Every structure is written in C-alpha cells, then in structure tokens.
Amino acid sequence: MxxxxxxxxxxxxxxxxxxxxxxxxxxxxxxxxxxxxxxxxxxxxxxxxxxxxxxxxxxxxxxxxxxxxxxxxxxxxxxxxxxxxxxxxxxxxxxxxxxxxxxxxxxxxxxxxxxxxxLKKEYFGAEMMGTAVYHDSCAALRECKIKDEPRKLLAQVGGLEVLEMRDQETCCGFGGTFAVKFEGISSAMAEQKVHNALEVKADYIISTDSSCLLQIQSYIDKHKMPIKTMHLTDVLTTGWANI
The missing domain is CATH 3.40.50 (Rossmann fold)
Known part of the structure; x- marks a missing residue:
C-alpha cells in the first residue's frame, strides 16, 4: 500500500x-x-x-x-x-x-x-450529469506542467461531457494580492472566464485550485449567473453512493 x-x-x-x-x-x-x-x-x-x-x-x-x-x-x-x-x-x-x-x-x-x-489510475467510478469546462490554473499549467492529467480523470466521469472554451489557458484574475491591488482588472478577467464557459453552455467550471474557484464563484454569485464551480476532487468523488 x-x-x-x-x-x-x-x-x-x-x-x-x-x-x-x-x-x-x-x-x-x-x-x-x-x-x-x-x-x-x-x-x-x-x-x-x-x-x-x-x-x-x-x-x-x-x-x-x-x-x-x-x-x-x-x-x-x-x-x-x-x-x-x-x-x-x-x-x-x-x-x-x-x-x-x-x-x-x-x-x-x-x-x-x-x-x-x-499511481497510474484514472477511473474512480464517479458519476455526474452535465457539461463542464476545465480551467487551467496558472500554477498547474505553468509551475507544475499539469494539463492532460485532470482531463484524463474527468473523461472517466460517467455522464459528464467536458468541453473546451475560448482562452482556455488565460488567468482567472485571482493571483493572490493581485485581486486586491488591481480589483478592476481582476474582476474583468473573472468575467471573461465565466462568459467563455457560458458561451459553450457549460454547467460547471472545474479546476485543481480552490483559489481560482473562489475568484470565479464570487463573480458568478455577484451576478447570479447560471453556472457553478467545482474542485476536481469533489467531481471525482461525486455519485459514489449510486454505484
């Protein structure tokens, strides 16, 4: 083990x-x-x-x-x-x-x-109905060189269709203190990310980083938009009780 x-x-x-x-x-x-x-x-x-x-x-x-x-x-x-x-x-x-x-x-x-x-494992029996886009966080993509791994895992989730959106690799605008010091720019970047996801009719925006999800979900909540964020981990553990 x-x-x-x-x-x-x-x-x-x-x-x-x-x-x-x-x-x-x-x-x-x-x-x-x-x-x-x-x-x-x-x-x-x-x-x-x-x-x-x-x-x-x-x-x-x-x-x-x-x-x-x-x-x-x-x-x-x-x-x-x-x-x-x-x-x-x-x-x-x-x-x-x-x-x-x-x-x-x-x-x-x-x-x-x-x-x-x-571990060389991609299937965990998760089930979640809907469509989603995956947000490449700056840290995952640029610091950890992670791109295909989350997509491979999401491809194994029953009932979930993963779509690509415009400006897939663009920052969500969080950036730690950046979101505080440059609130206007930060908010505009979150707006762009959410609208790109809605453009392909996604139900969910999924990512590896809760900081990105906090940034994006805050914009969604403020403007009451019909989409939701989820951490990759939470997606991969959804629907287990139904299996």
Whole structure:
C-alpha cells in the first residue's frame, strides 16, 4: 500500500474543508494509506508572493519539519505544490535545509498528477450529469506542467461531457494580492472566464485550485449567473453512493 501524507492548503482548510475530506476518500479508493499531521499550517506562499521572503522562510521551515521527506506528499492544490517545488528554491538553496528541501520537492505532488502519473489510475467510478469546462490554473499549467492529467480523470466521469472554451489557458484574475491591488482588472478577467464557459453552455467550471474557484464563484454569485464551480476532487468523488 502506497503511503501518502496529505497536505491541506490554507484555502481548503478554511473555506473548502469538504474538498480535503474528499481527497482522503479518493486517495484511499486509489489504494493509498493516508496520514495527516494536524500541526501543519501554510507553505508560505502568501508571504513569498508579497515579497516577505524572511517570513516565508520561517513558515517554510515549519513545513519542512511537519512532513516526512521520504514519503509522498499530496495536495489538492497545484498552487501550493508549485510553491514548494519552485519557490523553495529561492528560500532554501545552499542552506542547512537544502537536501531536505530537495527530497521534499521530489516527493510532493498535486493530486491529479499523483493519481495519473504515479499511481497510474484514472477511473474512480464517479458519476455526474452535465457539461463542464476545465480551467487551467496558472500554477498547474505553468509551475507544475499539469494539463492532460485532470482531463484524463474527468473523461472517466460517467455522464459528464467536458468541453473546451475560448482562452482556455488565460488567468482567472485571482493571483493572490493581485485581486486586491488591481480589483478592476481582476474582476474583468473573472468575467471573461465565466462568459467563455457560458458561451459553450457549460454547467460547471472545474479546476485543481480552490483559489481560482473562489475568484470565479464570487463573480458568478455577484451576478447570479447560471453556472457553478467545482474542485476536481469533489467531481471525482461525486455519485459514489449510486454505484
């Protein structure tokens, strides 16, 4: 049985806890032995992106201590995995933690990447009626090089038709503090993403990143639009009771 350490990012812990529980269900269904360290907190990405690298390093040091460098670490967030895989280079290269960091970078995976490329599993018996578009988050596509993996998993969901939309790889406008500092631009980018999805008559916008989904769903709620966002993990655990 494959041993997996679950990393639950801040966004999911605070706003989408059900996604964390569904990640455990999904990994167990895939045949993994899942452990969770309740002392874990943040990977340090917010401080890092805001330019506070000393503070980010302090948080990163705790992250390195909270996880075992020898076992797989899996998270339902490409953004946070991308921070560890890439941002930690700036924080820990040639430091006392250099080797520990490198081992952890080799062993940390975004969920869809882990399921498809490590476990070699794509079908989990999910069923969900409707049409959907998949939103390529910037972190998944550009930092983690994840593109086909979520689509392979969604193709196995019974009753779900996945469509492509215009400007498929364009940012949703979140970008952490970008959404706060440049609210007008951020909102316009979310508007474009939602309208592109509605243009192909999608019922759902699905992604690997809850931060993107929060951005997009906020726009949907504000304008009362007939579409809904869902995390990939929640889609892959839908309909199990009917099987």
């Amino acid at each position: 494959t041993k997996v350490q679950l990393f639950v990012p801040c966004f999911i812990d605070q706003l989408y806890p059900e996604t964390a529980f569904n990640t455990i269900k999904l990994l167990r269904k895939a045949g993994c032995e899942v452990s969770y360290n309740p002392n874990q907190t943040c990977c340090g990405q917010p401080a890092y992106n805001a330019g506070f690298w000393d503070e980010a390093k302090s948080i990163g040091l705790k992250f390195l201590k909270d996880f075992n460098e020898s076992d797989y670490i899996v998270a339902p967030s490409a953004s946070c995995v991308g921070m560890v895989k890439n941002g930690y280079d700036d924080l820990f290269t040639n430091s006392m933690e250099h080797n520990t960091c490198r081992n952890m970078q080799r062993n940390i995976y975004e969920l869809s990447d882990f399921l498809v490329n490590v």
